[in-house]
Amino acid sequence: MSPADCYHFGLIVPDIDAAATGLTQLAGYQWTRPIEAAMTIATPTGETTADVAFVYSVQAPHIELVRAVPGTPWTTSPDSAAHHLGFWVDDMAAAVDRLESAGYARELEPLGDLAGTFGYYVHTSGVRIELVARKYFTDWPGFLHSMAR
Template sequence: MTAFYHVCFAVPDLERAMRDFENATGVEWHEPQAGELGDWRYRIVFTKGGAPFVELIEGPPGSPWDATAGARFDHLGYWTTDLRAGAQRLEEHGIPEDFSGCPHGRAFAYHRMDSIGARIELVEASRQPAFLETWHPTGAPMPAIDESQ
């Protein structure tokens, strides 16, 4: 059982990235959604078809998804049963927190894993129903890392 559910690329041009990815791999996309976190407005989209999903996110300069220097592999996303315990576990393994959505009312956190040049995103499993409703309405719940063990 794995809690891995998506891979994300931060991109400067969402439509171009969607088109190129679709032409190269044949994936299908949902309609992009606009969002806001703190002072940042961003756009996000996920592939259709279920996990593992591909996520593309276009964020403004200075945001956690700033791609003004060019598109990049940004993170691997995992569900967790306990965000605080998961964050502590990663910290204990030398994978420091890079950004937390918690102060903005969002139960997720990015942790920098320098050995892969990208981040690990932990997302509280309580957010899964809203994710499924938006991006995979016919999908069954996905497993989460059980941080109680």
């Protein structure tokens, strides 16, 4: 992992459309179509299924707007939408080992077909990192433009 691997920051919002519209009006962002899925996840308290929805800004620095899902790590405090920094990784196991050695704890990872594609890790300082396997997005700019609204 390096600073160059940090490709997005995530915000948790109650209403993706409202947040995207506000940022478009403010700064001219264009957004991908929503990606929605029922996802089985593992957390330190056990397994659960969450209905997840998110969009990315087409323009860099990339913003990920994630719809809040109560009872999961996809929540945030009422006065802050800031949630995580997303990093591309080429070797998920090595990156997880590096984070754990630095004091980060696993907060969330997908199960089933999505196992090994991403995971959230949180430090006692409150910093949350999302690791994303680069091999699933070999053409990130192409993905963004193909999904643009």
